[in-house]
Amino acid sequence: MFVIIAGGGRTGAQLASALLSENYQVLVVEHRRELLSRLHRELPTEIVYEGSPINPQVLERAGIRNAQVLAATTDTDANNLVLCYMAREMFNVPRIIARVNNPRNAWLFNENFHVDVALNSANVLAHLIQEEMSLGDMMTLLKLRRGRYSLVEEKIPPGAKAIGIAIKDLDLPDQCVIAAIIRHGKVVVPRGNTTLELEDEVLAITDQDGTRRLAELFAPPGKNIKQGGTAPP
Amino acid sequence: MNVIVVGCGRLGSELAYRLFQQGHRVTIVDNVAVAFDRLDPAFRGRTVEGEALSKEVLERAGIDEADGLASVTNSDTLNAVVAHTARTIYKVPNVVVRNYDPNLRPVLEAFGLQIVSSTSWGAQRVEELLSGIAVHTVFSAGNGEVEVYEIVVPENWQGRKLGEMLSEAEQCLPVALTRAGRSSLPTAETVLQTGDVLDVSTTAEGIAALRTCLARKEA
Secondary structure, three states: OEEEEEOOOHHHHHHHHHHHHOOOEEEEEEOOHHHHHHHHHHOOHHHEEEOOOOOHHHHHHHOHHHOOEEEEOOOOHHHHHHHHHHHHHOOOOOEEEEEEOOHHHHHHOOHHHOOOEEEEHHHHHHHHHHHHHHOOOOEEEEEEOOOOEEEEEEEOOOOOOOOOOEHHHOOOOOOEEEEEEEEOOEEEOOOOOOEOOOOOEEEEEEOHHHHHHHHHHHOOOOOOOOOOOOOOO | OEEEEEOOOHHHHHHHHHHHHOOOEEEEEEOOHHHHHHOOOOOOOEEEEOOOOOHHHHHHOOHHHOOEEEEOOOOHHHHHHHHHHHHHOOOOOEEEEEEOOHHHHHHHHHOOOEEEEHHHHHHHHHHHHHOOOOEEEEEEEOOOOEEEEEEEOOHHHOOOEHHHHHHHOOOOEEEEEEEOOEEEOOOOOOEOOOOOEEEEEEOHHHHHHHHHHHHOOOO
């Protein structure tokens, strides 16, 4: 798969190295001198394309017509929006992803500018921090569907409400499923009548409501679980 | 008419003041308050300080009721985003953008916007004056692809036919000839006199060809 990354700042460079290690074909388009010298140090020279990414001729020479994905990661929201629009309108790029720099501009990042996915780093981070604060020791292993669902893991501490209760009686919300239990180093496939034991490591796939319910069931006694999570966007 | 001008630089402040003088209700937006110092002291429109990409700022500027919007900042991408949003989300009927960097004109064209290329336009006019041939634009159609130029017939074309001149400059349509204050519709057989004022409708390539043939001393 061929990915063009427009903008070689921290985000663009980081994304390029990550994609390279996954064996993607990548090109980073950047024209600012001060960034180029760093890019050439950090990335293989052949994946750095020198030119202004908002110039359609530069994009065309970089081969945007063959790109499956455009990632607009410059530090200017207007540039990212224009890039997304041009990528679809002039070059028919199938998948377009944009970085939102200022959360106030997030409202513009939609199909009106041909943005398929908008990533708002400030929001994602604020959201994660808030979630970490409210969920005690639960660990998020994987985010699914842009963070709407998660694969979470927690070890059941002494005194937790869930100990000795069968899964079918835990009263879990609809959007929450216990996927596996690791007990004494072995995987137990959970059924409705499986009861949870002390020190079980529980893996669950859940939305945010489910995460809060699990946190409540798995909390040690006396630990106050905050209910401060935010609703998904 | 309710008009919003985005960007209070030299072009924006001048435009806002002219619109105000024409009796329009003008709101001018800029992200730095000191930019409004450029406005003529007699300007009596509204000023809104804030980032033009913010929904709240656009709505405070009255975009819901705007009849026209001009985005004339020195950022082509910002102008494109503001103008496209005004047209598609707020259905502003008349939207114009300024093209600042001539290399980025294709970007604005991709959005199908009405464009004024202040930089190219200025350079072109200065070039015309420096070349010493009396040619100037009297009417600009569309985004300026076709323009009507007024030409003062130079001495070296005295007594020659218009058809001869135009055979060297294709794509030039003569639309009027003015002699001693009276205009007529010229034909290929019209004999030119020094000082005649000829109006032709043509493209940028056409006028370039016509200039070359006007400058040629030999018949």
